[in-house]
Amino acid sequence: MRVLRKGGAYLYADGSPYGQARAGLAARIGRYCSYCERRENLLEVEHIQPKDAHLAKERLWSNFLLSCKNCNSIKRTKDPQLTDWLIPDRDNTMAAFVYRQDGIVDIAPMVPLALIPAAKATLDLVDLNKEVREVLDDAGNLVALDRRSQRLEAWLLAKRFRLHWDKVPSPALQDAIMELARTGGFFSIWMSAFDGVAQIRQGFIQLFPGTESACFDPVSSAANRPHPNADGLDAGGKL
Numbered sequence: 001m002r003v004l005r006k007g008g009a010y011l012y013a014d015g016s017p018y019g020q021a022r023a024g025l026a027a028r029i030g031r032y033c034s035y036c037e038r039r040e041n042l043l044e045v046e047h048i049q050p051k052d053a054h055l056a057k058e059r060l061w062s063n064f065l066l067s068c069k070n071c072n073s074i075k076r077t078k079d080p081q082l083t084d085w086l087i088p089d090r091d092n093t094m095a096a097f098v099y100r101q102d103g104i105v106d107i108a109p110m111v112p113l114a115l116i117p118a119a120k121a122t123l124d125l126v127d128l129n130k131e132v133r134e135v136l137d138d139a140g141n142l143v144a145l146d147r148r149s150q151r152l153e154a155w156l157l158a159k160r161f162r163l164h165w166d167k168v169p170s171p172a173l174q175d176a177i178m179e180l181a182r183t184g185g186f187f188s189i190w191m192s193a194f195d196g197v198a199q200i201r202q203g204f205i206q207l208f209p210g211t212e213s214a215c216f217d218p219v220s221s222a223a224n225r226p227h228p229n230a231d232g233l234d235a236g237g238k239l
């Protein structure tokens with residue numbers, strides 16, 4: 001799950017209707033769902049703590065992320081303590097999960113024992129591993145309907161370009177890879193597919209707006225540093 005830093009309020013004043021924060025959020029963290037990483041045009045302003053239970057935080061930038069309809073509708077009014085789950089704009093959610101090639105998102109082996117329940121709670125909150133739903137179109141091609149199937153598709157594409165890269169790396173190919181990742185989303189899958197290729201991985205980190213680069217080793221690009229939580233968000237920096 002891409003690790004984020006959205007910074008202070010941008011193109012939004014706390015207290016305004018929360019829908020007005022969408023453009024500023026998209027500018028800061030890109031038009032990607034903060035949970036499932038899909039690129040979406042119809043992203044919703046997501047309340048980290050649900051607005052019904054936390055009225056005082058309904059119009060606070062610090063309580064916002066961007067979410068696709070799917071993740072948002074599953075999360076809905078679920079209201080765990082901020083200390084009980086990992087939050088992309090304040091914890092190193094990149095280090096918390098591994099993206100398997102079968103589309104499953106798993107808890108990373110290096111997550112400290114004490115934080116495993118929080119990592120699991122994060123997956124459950126938006127039910128990231130919900131079952132695969134696919135249909136065939138008129139021509140017999142597979143149409144991926146759900147988030148897991150779409151991760152499988154992203155994997156296939158990313159692996160194909162990793163093979164190309166391993167054969168003949170070039171600036172033009174790097175450019176094409178960046179463009180595919182930017183337009184399709186799924187940051188974590190592209191990062192996983194280019195495991196060991198720091199040059200490309202650093203490119204993704206720079207390319208996706210709002211990725212908290214301080215969580216990555218500047219040389220190896222491994223996501224092995226705790227989130228600095230430079231904006232001082234509640235319960236941040238757990239991982």
Ligand SMILES: [Zn+2]
Nearest residue numbers: 033036068071
């Ligand atoms: Zn989503």
